[in-house]
Amino acid sequence: MLIRTHNCGQLRETNIGATVRLAGWVNAYRGHGTGLVFIDLRDRYGVTQVVFDGEQHDPDTMKLADHLRNEDVIAVEGTVRIRVGGENPKLVTGKVEVVVSKFEVLGKTDPLPFLPDDSGSGGKLANEDIRGKYRYIDLRRPAMQHILSSRHRLYQSTRRYFDENGFLEIETPILYKSTPEGAREFLVPSRNVPGSWYALPQSPQLFKQILMVAGCDRYMQICRCFRDEDPRADRQAEFTQIDLEMSFVRREQVMEMMEGFVRRLWKDMCGYDVPPIPRMPYREAMERFGIDRPDTRYGLEITDISEVAARTDAAFFTETLAKGADRPRFNSKRGVVKAIRIPGGAEKLTRKLTDGYHEFVRSFGAGGCAAVKVNAQGDFETGIAKFLAPVKNELFAVLGLRPGDTVLFVADLYAVATKALGELRQKVARDIGLIPKPGSEGGPWNFLFVIDFPMFERDKESGRWIAMHHPFTAPRDDQADAFVHADVNDEITIESIVSAGYDIVLNGQEIAGGSIRIHDRTVQSKVFQLLGMTPEQAREKFSFLLEALSYGAPPHGGIAFGLDRLVMNFVGTANIRDVIAFPKTQTGQDLMTSAPSKATDEQLRDVFVKSTHEPPRG
RNA sequence: GGGGCGGUAGCUCAAUUGGUUAGAGUACCGGACUGUCGAUCCGGUGGUUGCGGGUUCGAGUCCCGUCCGCCUCGCCA
Secondary structure (H helix, E strand, O other), rough: OOOOOOOOOOOOOOOOOOOOEEEEEEEEEEEEEEEEEEEEEEEEOOHHHHHHEEEOOOOOHHHHHHHOOOOEEEEEEEEEEEEEOOOOOOOOOEEEEEEEEEEEEEEEOOOOOOOOOOOEOOOOOHHHHHHHOOOOHHHHOHHHHHHHHHHHHHHHHHHHHHHOOOOEOOOOOOOEEOOOOOOOOEEEEOOOOOOEEOOOOOOOOHHHHHHOOOOOOOOEEEEEEEEEOOEEEOOOOOHHHHHEEEOOOHHHHHHHHHHHHHHHHHHHHHOOOOOOOEEEHHHHHHHOOOOOOOOOOOOEEEEEEHHHHOOOOHHHHHHHHOOOOOOOOOOOOOOEEEEEEEEOOOHOOOHHHHHHHHHHHHHOOOOOEEEEOOOOOEEEEOOOOHHHHHHHHHHHHHHHOOOOOEEEEEEHHHHHHHHHHHHHHHHHHHOOOOOEEEHHHHHHHOEEEEEEOOOOEEOOOOEEEEEEOOOOEOOOOHHHHHHHOOOOOOHHHHHHEOEEEHHHOOOOOOEEEEEEEEEOOHHHHHHHHOOOOOHHHHHHHHHHHHHHHHOOOEEEEEEEEEEHHHHHHHHHOOHHHHHOOOOOOOOOOEOOEOOOOOOOHHHHHOOOOOOOOOOOOO
């Protein structure tokens, strides 16, 4: 076999005259019969043109060369020379070509289901199901090779940064104990302990805390996590986190370390200097943006106009405002009227769009969305204009209205109106083209720390308290006393406790989340109690953690980044499957290997499992 | 679990209101061709219209069920 001396992206004018060997895939063939044949040879590094000249080969060899087809694997030996037919500026190797003296077909291909060409046939890629089934062909596309290599660079940059900062990379178990609080888990039956099951970790949360108790001081891991929930375009059941934990820190130190990491990563990945990352309390994010991960690349902020709306005769405002009662810090239970001013909306937002917004907010539980335009004379027009006339001046002042604007209103309970307008704000921004493409297109990267989350919220279904982040999140330092002394039945106090959690938000996307952890057994027990766990239940599930906390636990905290989403940002895709070498579909299937698949009766017997699945009839 | 879009040649798509033998590009096969670079030109092979049922004189097209892919709500401590 001819062993290559160079790769297909390497040869330049300086190599002219050299005898070289290349190997790779046939990317294109351009034959002129037995007289002259061109082959574009491709590997991960690039494309090089190789030439078969009829004067140097017998007709049988030329015939063989003339029948090379896309994706045949070949190796060639030959001489580098300047391109006789002129440069091809599309290729980095485009000034030279290799005149073949010897060649071997290393792997003849069968006809392919599709060609790994980024432009695809007719400018379109094959559909995702067919590309998934033949993933190894799709991954040959230069765009996919670029993504794999970007992901690799991200791993390396990450490991360098944390190594330089004294973090130990430590692996934690994949076969793990079930802790059924958060997401649904994947279960693995045990053979040696009949009737018992492992779970795959939703995250290494408890292990990394215990590593702190174990004196590891600083831990990091690029780890696989598993959550058996329905996927989305940016979510897979099996995904990767950059997970870390630090001892003897408060949230300032963790956030500083994270800001340094983000700065390093963006510098390494795309040469971008991340400016100081601003911080925004959760409540402010909810008030101004209606969401805990605000996209701060554009305005369209939300304004509470309840006071003004109360002075109108509009029953759909005043009836809503009469509902409920306020709460001191979070989770307000009152009825509110909120509005978004859309500058220039009178022109940009068609009737069809604003009608659509009514339906859109209804899908988030709101009663509807009203719209008014401000005409050139500065008067309200259309929709609920007549109800607003009496408070026109106040509305203009509080919303900063100008002729040509549109205002969108939602009146509902605080939580519903906030959520609906938060979602609507993003939809309007998309509709009128306010969102720049991040990264590669030169658009801005807007980072934000969101802090001061509530510790607890009510579960919508059961009405029980649940931890907003997770049950190991500590109260903010100045809240600890209030929390420890709070009556668990004192709803208003409990819901106003602020946690020591923090998220990093990039362009409206949560890319990392973490917290200072509870390192005090008493505080941890109180959290479990509040979450409705008896001491016995807490011990049953988390005895190892509670014990660990009782044997000399350092204060500690950490954070986890969603690695897949980071890569998505750097390579500019909205599809998480693009950045995972072997992804799964919406039903969690791997189209290439056909996982999941049936287990044999024998396999099931070995692990003491009996299937209750009834095969479909017929 | 709910909602939406889609499934026609290996691939990407078309096919009028339900109406003749389901077409095109590309890939593949054969042929021509000595400077191409998405080579070109000529010819050819290729179809269980996802699957099952129904309506109809007649179904790619309409109806019911089902499978698969994508988007989305719920869900994702």
